[in-house]
Structure formats: structure tokens, C-alpha cells
Amino acid sequence: MSNKVVSYFYSPDVGNFHYGPGHPMKPHRLSVIHSLVHNYGLYKKMQVYRPYRASAHDMCRFHSDEYIEFLQRVTPQNLQNYTKYLSHFNVGDDCPVFEGLFDFCSMYTGASLDGAMKLNNNCCDIAINWSGGLHHAKKFEASGFCYVNDIVIAILELLKYHPRVLYIDIDVHHGDGVQEAFYLTDRVMTVSFHKYGSYFFPGTGDMYEIGAESGRYYSVNVPLKEGIDDTSYFQVFKPTIQYVMEFFQPTAIVLQCGADSLDNDRLGCFCLSTKGHGECVKFVRDLNVPLLAVGGGGYTLRNVARCWTYETSLLVDEPISNELPYTEYLEYFAPDFTLHPEIVTRQDNANSKQYLELITKHVYDNLKLIQHSPSVQMHDVPGDAFPSNDGVLLDEIDPDTRNPQIEEDKRIEPQNEFYDGDKDEDKADGTVSTPSQDKSKKPKSKASDTMDTT
Secondary structure: OOOOOEEEEOOOOHHHOOOOOOOOOOOHHHHHHHHHHHHOOHHHHOEEEOOOOOOHHHHOOOOOHHHHHHHHHOOOOOHHHHHHHHHHOOOOOOOOOOOOHHHHHHHHHHHHHHHHHHHHOOOOOEEEEOOOOOOOOOOOOOEOOEOOOHHHHHHHHHOOOOOOEEEEEOOOOOOHHHHHHOOOOOOEEEEEEEEOOOOOOOOOOOOOOOOOHHHOOOEEEEEEOOOOOHHHHHHHHHHHHHHHHHHHOOOEEEEEOOHHHEOOOOOOOOOEOHHHHHHHHHHHHOOOOOEEEEOOOOOOHHHHHHHHHHHHHHHOOOOOOOEOOOOOOHHHHOOOOEOOOOOOOOOOOOOOHHHHHHHHHHHHHHHOOOOOOOOOOOOOOOOOOOOOHHHOOHHHOOOOOOOOHHHHHHOOOOHHHHOOHHHOOEOOOOOEOOOOOOOOOOOOOOHHHHHOOO
16 A cells, blocks of 8 residues: 555645635635645655646536636626626525635646546556535536536546546535536446435435436435444445445546534534544545545534545555644644544434445445446547646746746655654765765755645
């Protein structure tokens, strides 16, 4: 496992957006997660990239032209001119217009697209984009805090190289936008574990939603009741994914790691611990299939930050301390300052063992009706969504700019920068350097330094 190459995508600006006062979705959580990932030293085990920014053209591979044009043009200042479009595109309370809305969509979508491209070109085994996972967005409209469906766009990119892509969703809400996008195809199987019933958003995800036409039996839904704990969740998660792997045999996986399924989430009603949630991620990691891991829901900021930091450590297979490192956000984690705080569950588990067994049997019976794993006839592979930076011509770089961003992002820190503690002055060959021997030695890397790509 430890020899897997992991690519991590993070834009320093993505945490600076604000949906508005009182709104539960807080992009700021991404800055907190990245700070923890950095201060735990996990960046040393990954290739860290400043991601590509998706263009309107990239987004229109799934969304309608008029919807994306609306997202590009609308701002809080000119909102009055677009009143008639707000309800048409479902923009308003849940999905407000905020400053820099299109830039935000461009960043998180570009990171998922970049991850899919890296997987396609065998640059990594696992790609991580915690800013992505906005699974509710539809072709013509926003929904559930989601504007552009980065998951669908990333899967479309993966399908250029992969005959079968599996989508797994462990958010507390049903992954309706992704299911709807691929409801009629047998090349993408969507598997969603979510709360269903009692008018819980988005109201879809019944176990009898199984796909249609060519996609019949390729939509798998596991509707759960409130209060599910680690043991019950894994009782249904593990066999379901094993059956899916056996019958569908995917060549790539996209895992949506929504953290609103954790205990005490502001909007969720499940009782998973960080370790229980992470166990699902570890299980998928160990399937040894190219993997794109994305974020999603999660509305109690400190819990989301703990969860995705822990899952980053699992994806790079690097154990980390339960004691949180010092960061500028440490006070968020008072009073315990630990990665796995003790859980005090306030809700009973309404999922009986018999109920979970019934769902698992229903999934198995449906999967047996799949005749074979679909394949694809030989065809010319379409070009990548965007050219890599490696293709940038020298004459395209502004000669008056010192250290242009493209050149900065290509720089790689040498391995001997990564020693800690007593060995901090050691060279890669084990000999100790002195100031006279190594004048180029830099101070220990800061958060901004992790933008160097590898």
C-alpha cells in the first residue's frame, strides 16, 4: 500500500469564499483542513498541486450553456437584473449568489478535473480534492449548496480512458445529481448510502431507484434511518461494495466522502465516528483501483477538518498522532485538541440488523441481474480536458514577470528537505551537512511552500 502515489489538489484561495451569514456551508473549512494536513507533515507523502481552474467550456460538458453563463454573470451587485432567472436556476436561499461565485466553482471543479486527468495519465494512484464533491448540482440548476457538479465532470473525463467507473457516496444526503446524470448508462454505477424518509433532503434515493434503459440495475441506493453507528454502517457498506466490485468490476472509482454523516453534524442525523467514516475510505483504498477522493457535505467545521485530515493520512498510509499539531486554528478544537474526540451520541440507532440485511439482499439480488461488466468498443480516445503545463511554450511566459506561477509550481523540494527533529540537517546520503558545506539549505517549509508540485 505504501508505494501508492497520491496527488493532492489545493488552491490557497478556495477557503476564502463565504456563502453568507448563517449559511451552514463554510468553504473556510478547506483552509483549516489544509493547515492540519500541512502541520501533520502529510504533504511530504504526497504530490501537492495547485489545481487547474475549470473554464465555462469544461462545465458545459455537463451543464447547460445558459445556466453556466448565468453563473458567470450574476453577482450580489447586479442581482436585481437577474430576478426572473433566480427561481429558474434554483438560486436563492440554499444556493445564494455570493462574491466570487463563479471563481469558487472554477476552483473546486478544476481540481476534480485535474485529479481525473492525473489518474487517466497514470501520474498517480489516488487523487484527493477535499474542495469537490458537490453532488446535488443538476444539469440546468443549482441544488443543496451545489452549483457545478464537479463529480459528473470528473467522471466524464475518466470515461475517456476507463470503460467502467464506480461512484460511491457516503454523504448523509443522497447523491441525486450524480445518479440522475448517469441513470441511463451502464458505464457508470452509482452507489449511495444516505438518510431516506421523513422528507429528508433531497427526498430521493429509495432502494427501488435502480436505473433505467441501458442503466437498469446500475443505480444502487442504500436508504438508511437516523442514528446509524459505525458497526451498523459497516455491516451494510462492506458487503454492498464487495458485491458491486464482483459484478461491475470498475476500472476507476470516485469516492464522495461527505462528512455530514458524522455524529453531531449541524444538518446530519447519523452517528458515525471519524474512525468509522475513515474505515469506509480505507476499505475503498484497499480495493487497489485508481481512486479520486472528493469532499462534500459537512457542517460542523471542527469535525469535518478532523475527518478529512484523518482520511488524508489513511490514503497516504501514514499513521498520525491523536494529539492535534499546533496550527493557527487550534482553538477551533477546544477543549480536547484531539483528532478522535470521545463521541457522546444523542440519538438512538433506528436501523435494525434485520433491516440492514434486507437492504443488502435487495442490492445483491439486483446486481445478479447484471449480465456482464460493460466494455467499450475500440475508439479514438478524445484529448485531455486541458493541456498540461509541461506544454507551455517559453514565449507564452511574460518575460517581465519574475518567477512566474507556472515555473514556481514546477519546482520540487528535494528529499533532504523532509528530515525532522535531530536529523534535520542530514543530507539524503546520511552525512551531516555544515553551513559551509550546504549554503543552499532553506528553513523548514511553510504552508505556502507546499504548493510546489511533484
